[in-house]
Amino acid sequence: MLSLQSLGDHYHALVIGSSGALGQAFCDALRADPHCALVTELSRATTPHLDLENPSSIAEAAHELAGNAPYQLIVHAAGLLHRQGIQPEKSLAALEAEVLQAVFQVNTLGPALILRDFLPLLDSRGAMALLSAKVGSIGDNRLGGWYAYRASKAALNMLIKTAAIELARQRPQARLLSLHPGTVISSLSQPFRGAAAARPAEQAARELLGVIDRSVPADSGGFFSYNGERIEW
Template identity: 45%
Template structure:
């Protein structure tokens, strides 16, 4: 049985990932701030929470993230940038997942295939950015992509059968996207979760360090 750990399991897509994985027969452990007090922006909180886990996990998904933090809306121009928004975005969308990975490595088995995936976003792709805007969110997701890519190189040395990737789930119908989804095709969280798990099913260690969307297509850095 696949042992699966979902970080951010109380959120829209995190909850859906937990439900779909369970329906597929996974043994799922879900962690979140609201249910378990896990604050990914505080390394001590991650370390403390992970110490309560036992055994190893075949699949670990960091399904955390935020677009609007403490009332800071996505910027429409460079003139709207401010240090607080940039700092909060990096703490939540880049630093937090990177710290999760740092402590999750000890939970990945070395003797069999295992996967770590972090939810990123297509807007974090520098090569795909044609319209600008949303500067702090884009930059934080781009930083996450680099952190995961770099970590995958190191992970391959210690966990030769491991796969470490970034995933773009599409625009999911959650409270997270409700205000900003009018111009984009959206999918229910359950469908997004099915898509992502199907993509993960098809990955191998040769895909480690890459960035995939919900259809399995590679997203440019």
Template identity: 55%
Template sequence: MQSLPDGYRALVLGATGAIGGALAAQLRADPRCAAVRTLARSSTPALDFGAPDSIAAAAQALQTQGPWHLVLVATGMLQGATGHPEKRLADQNAAHMAASFSINTIGPALALAHFAPQLARGERSVFAVLSAKVGSIGDNRLGGWVSYRASKAALNMVVKTAAIELARTHPQCVLAALHPGTVDSALSAPFRGAQIGRPAQDAARDLLAVLDHLRPEDSGGFWAYDGQRLPW
């Protein structure tokens, strides 16, 4: 991350996932990065997007370890105990939709609320969340996956809205929603991820390169791993 100050400090939320772990590993390998802190359900403090109070508690616990120049939210839920991605409208159920919004939208929104104030002021900083291209309303040509699509589209709105507010207090900050592509991970494995995906290390490298080139005027945008700006 050449665009961040020398000795920058990074925080990865959701570091036990494939992409989160790869992001943390690449940041630790960067000689310009002074510190990498990772949080997950199994960390101390614990961070669980299914337990909103844990987000505020984790931010409070890390308050003296900042300021952060780079915060990455690398979490996501496509399926789980509440159900699978819907193939048709009749497959929808309230529990699965609520769980999708809890992990994909509400958790990252609360992470922004509690960790954005810890971003460095007076110098460049970046706060990025993993979204998904299927969360693009303008690019939706296939339908299906209602809960996942809707929760990621809502996340994109959170990012856009938060960027407007952050620009007032952190004018050099860039806030971005990122599409990592199909990655060989637990999330994509049930959907031929191992066959059509690519290594998490490659995705992490590409995502960091995209962030490195974004400018403050790009804040609030939705970007693919190849640098393409995606439609809302």
């Protein structure tokens, strides 16, 4: 059974993007933790709702949930790799402005506003983690392709790193992390090579929560894999 130790007894958790496979797995794992007193879900289907493609909904949701603050844990688990009309690009010739804008809105611009509006709700000794992706590592890019997704996640990492510097000045015991979940069984990974080796969302959620729990303030602003290894930028 999951039992997080770094967040204190009766901690409050908030999961943004709870309608996805990994988001729901986070919620289930946290509700099973005897130390967790409250799990709040946020997605396009909840009340209040949050839609990364509707910026005003982000600020409105944060305002409505402020009464339950501070949260000792905030996890952002939403993202966009593909959907109807959007597929990862294999070449520069495949780039389309509309696709770039849509992917950046969900993976970068929306999360930037998540940081703006929800980081103030974090406990002074709490942890906030946003899911990034190893393909967003510039140093680790050996295959190319996937322009919009790679670039949007690289930009997200910069936002997290920059926000962590500001957070350290205000709340030096808090943690802000960028996490790579690996390949998880979900609608996001299903169409792609490597999906056969994907891990169940329940396993991935437990691993990622373990990484958060073992982190310390000095790790804030870092980019970590689900196994706890630091990933190069």
